[in-house]
Amino acid sequence: MSNTPSALVVLASLCCLAAGAQQPAPLPANEPTGAVIGHVICADTNLPARFASVTLQPIVDSPPPPASKSSEPQPRTAITISETLLDGSFAIPNVKPGNYYIITEKLGYLSPLAQLSREDLNHPTPETAALMTRLLTPVTVIANRTTSTEVRLLKGASISGTVHFDDGSPDAGANVALFRKDKLGKWTGFRTFRIARPSNSTDDQGHYRISGLPAGEYLAMTDLQLSNIVVDRIFSNSGYSSSSSSLYSLNIYYPDSTRQRDAKPIKLDDGQEASSIDIEIPLTRLHSVTGTVVESGTGQTVNAASVALIYPDDHSQLVRTQVGKEDGRFHFYFVPEGSYTVKVTNAEQVDREEVPSSRGVFPPTHTVEKKIRAYGNAEQPLTIQSDMTGVTLAVPDKATVQPAH
Numbered sequence: 001m002s003n004t005p006s007a008l009v010v011l012a013s014l015c016c017l018a019a020g021a022q023q024p025a026p027l028p029a030n031e032p033t034g035a036v037i038g039h040v041i042c043a044d045t046n047l048p049a050r051f052a053s054v055t056l057q058p059i060v061d062s063p064p065p066p067a068s069k070s071s072e073p074q075p076r077t078a079i080t081i082s083e084t085l086l087d088g089s090f091a092i093p094n095v096k097p098g099n100y101y102i103i104t105e106k107l108g109y110l111s112p113l114a115q116l117s118r119e120d121l122n123h124p125t126p127e128t129a130a131l132m133t134r135l136l137t138p139v140t141v142i143a144n145r146t147t148s149t150e151v152r153l154l155k156g157a158s159i160s161g162t163v164h165f166d167d168g169s170p171d172a173g174a175n176v177a178l179f180r181k182d183k184l185g186k187w188t189g190f191r192t193f194r195i196a197r198p199s200n201s202t203d204d205q206g207h208y209r210i211s212g213l214p215a216g217e218y219l220a221m222t223d224l225q226l227s228n229i230v231v232d233r234i235f236s237n238s239g240y241s242s243s244s245s246s247l248y249s250l251n252i253y254y255p256d257s258t259r260q261r262d263a264k265p266i267k268l269d270d271g272q273e274a275s276s277i278d279i280e281i282p283l284t285r286l287h288s289v290t291g292t293v294v295e296s297g298t299g300q301t302v303n304a305a306s307v308a309l310i311y312p313d314d315h316s317q318l319v320r321t322q323v324g325k326e327d328g329r330f331h332f333y334f335v336p337e338g339s340y341t342v343k344v345t346n347a348e349q350v351d352r353e354e355v356p357s358s359r360g361v362f363p364p365t366h367t368v369e370k371k372i373r374a375y376g377n378a379e380q381p382l383t384i385q386s387d388m389t390g391v392t393l394a395v396p397d398k399a400t401v402q403p404a405h
Helices: 119-123 127-135
Strands: 034-042 053-058 089-097 096-107 137-141 146-153 156-167 174-181 187-190 207-211 215-232 240-253 266-268 280-281 287-294 302-311 317-322 330-336 340-354 365-374 377-385 388-395
Touching: 034 096, 034 137, 053 089, 096 146, 119 127, 146 280, 156 215, 156 266, 215 280, 240 280, 240 317, 240 330, 280 317, 287 377, 302 330, 317 330, 340 388, 377 388
Parallel strands: 034 146, 156 280, 287 388
Antiparallel strands: 034 089, 053 096, 096 137, 156 207, 174 187, 174 215, 215 240, 215 266, 287 330, 302 317, 302 340, 340 365, 340 377
């Protein structure tokens, strides 16, 4: 992945739009088009919504193109996102005639993309139809004519607070995520914006604020995360190449729980500001656990496996880690004290070789593993009250030797 400075771009292949959304097909040469111009207004202040993102979506979704039998990669659709000017005005030229919804986003205001999917637009229920009326502005585009319209943005609710350790120090740069119940009543991750790019990270004092929220009930969560990061240079004024992967992650829910079921819901009314939603990371209750996975019959160290901590009462997973290829041990870098079932899966003996990556791919080398022997799964109880080292987990001898190639 190449990290280079880039201008604020308003052209994207809009995977950030609701899944399945279709852009009008490219127009043949000389096909007549229309245009849409207008203003976006903040409904709470009646002032222009400056630098808001604006795009169009067909009211009737066009069917996806037929699947191609060709092995050649298919071109990706590019959807233009316009931005409003200082007076809140926008202009979208060269639009295929038809009926559209105007999709608008601005930080702090309700986004239709956060609450509606393409399926909702195609097959609205009475509930979603009412929401569409509230959040979407329809517009008809006529060939060789310019259609003028006004869009009014509704102020959303917000959640703000701090992320801090129980010794009082802030967790700067921590990510804060929200969960909201889906149509089946399950807590799922909730994104307030799809086109706009808000930062949900804490500042140097641990403060965060998430805005543009519809009324409802939420859970707030941060995570303690370690990453493997590789870069090709440190001192650079012209960008650099980097690669990162997650090494370890533990979720912490508001106010201070590592279990989602123990999180405290946050109830919001329309436009409500919920402050002091402070997430405390319980340092005094977190410990580290390190150990090895061995073959039960011989005691030989197994150099590849997945190791998870499971709650015995409901069999939900707290955290998972891997046997490290560098030291042959597993590490739970921070885990809350308590009684668990530790479960080992995918235990294998492997040979590893560092090989060159394809040209232009970073990092320049990567590890290839060849499985020599596979083992069965294993579970055993584990009670954590303090830091633990030298933990041994035995897996059964159910070896299968891979045939030579």
